[in-house]
Amino acid sequence: MSHTSYVSEATLRRLPTYLHLLRTHHQQGAEQVSCSAIGKELRLDPTQVRKDLEVTGSVGRPRIGFPVADLIEAIETFLGWNNVHDAFLAGAGNLGYALLGYDRLKDYGVHIVAAFDNDPRKIGTEVHGRQVLPIGRLESLVQRMHVRIGIITVPADHAQTVADRMVAGGILAIWNFAPVSLRLPQHIIVQNEELYYSLAALSRQVGDRLRSPREKGG
Amino acid sequence: MSHTSYVSEATLRRLPTYLHLLRTHHQQGAEQVSCSAIGKELRLDPTQVRKDLEVTGSVGRPRIGFPVADLIEAIETFLGWNNVHDAFLAGAGNLGYALLGYDRLKDYGVHIVAAFDNDPRKIGTEVHGRQVLPIGRLESLVQRMHVRIGIITVPADHAQTVADRMVAGGILAIWNFAPVSLRLPQHIIVQNEELYYSLAALSRQVGDRLRSPREKGG
DNA sequence: ATTTTATCGAGAATTATTTCTCGATTGAAA
DNA sequence: TTTCAATCGAGAAATAATTCTCGATAAAAT
Structure with a gap:
């Protein structure tokens, strides 16, 4: 099953984000969620979300999406977060x-x-x-x-x-x-x-913005 | 000069690492450093290091490398770390x-x-x-x-x-x-x-390792 | 029962990133 | 002075990641 197949760093970065979002949905009583919905909330391409979730082994159903509880479980297992x-x-x-x-x-x-x-x-x-x-x-x-x-x-x-x-x-x-x-x-x-x-990304953008404030269009 | 030209996230991630390394070199009295040397220490491809440093505007000299002090200054400026x-x-x-x-x-x-x-x-x-x-x-x-x-x-x-x-x-x-x-x-x-x-990456690898301990080759 | 719509999953196309190749440059060694 | 070795910088090639396309599927609407 969860053999050490290669998963890209980018995907691994996004998985915890999905998990947090799914937990919120779960608490609010959602039972199914689609990649399109996740993508919309996190501003990510739906196909990217689908490919990311693929690595956890969870499967979705057309028109319906993925079962939230299963997906949470699958991500946790994949990340090893249920073994302390x-x-x-x-x-x-x-x-x-x-x-x-x-x-x-x-x-x-x-x-x-x-x-x-x-x-x-x-x-x-x-x-x-x-x-x-x-x-x-x-x-x-x-x-x-x-x-x-x-x-x-x-x-x-x-x-x-x-x-x-x-x-x-x-x-x-x-x-x-x-x-x-x-x-x-x-x-x-x-x-x-x-x-x-983070400080690099933040500081650089702040500096740039203050240098050329609010350029619209371009 | 430092216009908001696009710099990849990967490059931006590595710049602080270079900076820390360069500061160490500087403290130890080094005046010049080559991308090959940086690459060796950080286990990165020399060309990648060179392309990363290119974004800061600092220029190197063949056979010699980059002046450490200038490079530190260039990275700090690029990241906006000398404006608090x-x-x-x-x-x-x-x-x-x-x-x-x-x-x-x-x-x-x-x-x-x-x-x-x-x-x-x-x-x-x-x-x-x-x-x-x-x-x-x-x-x-x-x-x-x-x-x-x-x-x-x-x-x-x-x-x-x-x-x-x-x-x-x-x-x-x-x-x-x-x-x-x-x-x-x-x-x-x-x-x-x-x-x-980080916890995702760490935990996943630890779990995998404990499941299939020390498989050599393959 | 049939049509419509949303979504999955697989694969192709696109785009981005990394790595390789090579000529030019520079200082040190012969 | 000439040769040599190390490195830069630019561009090509290879690799990886993202986005697009499309047929299949399943539930809801007609």
Whole structure:
């Protein structure tokens, strides 16, 4: 079934958006939804929506569309969001704090079980119910507790070191918020969070608009 | 010069990565850098790097590469990251708290000057030196202070309402962290933050790997 | 019962992006 | 001075993503 067939990054980006929309529809009692309807709401081409949803294995019916509940289930399964995996978070700064406080992370397949930091003032404290442990224990605890996912929210210049400790402990995947390209063995799954991309896109457009304000037509 | 010529989303995603790498090189004293070198470090095709950098207007020299300082400057200018714009943040929850605490946001063109919330316990307090004001004052203050950028970190079901208030006040751009597709006038610049995409990509790969562990070849 | 309309799914056409090729340029080495 | 190696920049080729086209299907309307 859900074999690792190739799915484009663009499609993978859109799937969570569909899922959120479908959940809203589901809450409002909708039982069927068409790709045209989804496309209209998200301003996407209906064929694109259809091709995207195809990867989840869900099938629709002409004139009717797709069953909402099935589709939600199919996307969640496809994304692996109904199997939650334990995670360690390294770097209990502002961003780490926010992630620890975000309960619904487990709806997206990730459950943070502990945080790690090198600041003695933070070590031993609790953040949103999770202990902050010394970074020196990261490797051995990854190994002992068979933790699969490591989240890196330390400053850029410590990210590689922390990642190396995780890998040494036998981690499977790393979610990296530091703006560096980590050097890791081939078999490690890495996801770099590009918070900066949004700021790039936003800032560029704002700058352009202020330079040539409200040009109509063209 | 920096006219709003079309630049692909993929290129725009990579530019901040180049910039971070270049800053590292610059700190280490490098004066010139070639696309081949950048490509090797980031595991990208050299031609792709060259074509990406082309959009910034910076020119390189055969055999030598690009002058690091110029290139940094060119990318920053292109992205608009050396002109900082004031921003209001709506939703002083965990994520809002983290953004307010992230000082370096101004290195990316955004300076949050105040936060807004509807929780009476938060209103009147300060978060990382910025006041939390009642959400009811959002519209009028956007107007009065000519704030350009609105950041939405409220729950999904309030996002549209908050966005409407910002637009009514005359905002130019919205950075939306809520997982909904906002309905806004054409002229408003919107950037949706897809934190969920990373979780989709990560979770999917982790699930696949655990299902068919370490298949070699094929 | 027949017609109409909305939609799916498959494949073709289009468009965009990435990768390859090659001549020109430049500094370093012979 | 001449040769060599690395790299740029432009354009061609290859690959990938999106959009269009169309026959099939299924429910609602006539």
